[in-house]
Amino acid sequence: MNPVTAVLGAGSFGTALAIQLARRGAPTVLWGRDPERLAAMQQARENVQYLPGCPFPAKLRAHADLDAAVAEADELLIATPSHVLRATLERIEPLLRDGQGLVAACKGLEPHSGLLVHEVIESIYGRSRPFAVLSGPTFAKEVGIGLPTAVTIAAHDQSFAEAFARRLHGDGFRAYWTEDLTGVEVGGAVKNVMAIGVGIADGMGLGANTRAALITRGLAEIMRLATAMGAKAETLMGLAGMGDLVLTCTDNQSRNRRMGLLLAQGKSVKEAIADIRQVVEGVKAAPEVLRLAQRYGVDMPITAAVCGVLEGRLSVVEAVRALATRPAKAEAAPERKVPGAG
Structure with missing residues (x-):
């Protein structure tokens, strides 16, 4: 018998992952905070507000009773925005059973602390229960309608990551696992x-050359920070690094890309968020990323420029000028030779 999964977070991505789990035969419960909206979803068999055109499989049910969802589930998939992850984990802590596993599908850093998702989980539960994080190039709509997709699931416990990956894997959805x-x-x-x-650059009409340069140098910034924090460089060349970066930077399904386009049009951050009408994770993440870069002594000029715009210290023109007038340098630092090495 397939384990029951409760997906906590009935936004677009949580709904899409719930659809994929149910599509693969797993009994799945989709939980959200709004009883009326969840009841409407259950009746319509579709999340009309956040993921229209993606009908619910037979094994997917939606309701707003959190206690019942946790009690019924063998494991939980948390797909809330990252800034409410801690509150969600604290809310369900007294409801969890021994051995009940968690998978977090949140992409972001905790506001003010800058903690990574797994660090937030460990700060509450330690390593007393199996948990994993899920990431990769995944627009919710494409997952929901069943277009080919690939993700990475990371966990200390590789058997837990593998088991959950296999539950999602199939029907064009590929799931890989890692310990990083x-x-x-x-x-x-x-x-x-x-x-x-x-x-921002595309909204200013700076062209394809600029877009390619920003994506490439953006990847360099991500790799510098991640490896300084102990990550493996090859992870950042994979789905959760380069794959997700290219996806998010190049398609207007991305809320973060749309944020930049709207800022380039002269909208304020508040006005742009109102237009997008969903959480834009990059707005909350940017200052935390810059603080991490400063803590680890990592140069992240694109991040600094984006922060300057979001915080109102730089106009979009000034931000682009700051990046364009940086001094010439080698693309990669020369390798250090070990004394005595051949």
């Missing part, structure tokens, strides 16, 4: 900041 939690999470968080920068 830091690499997967830094890639998933920082690419949102880079997408705002690329959106």
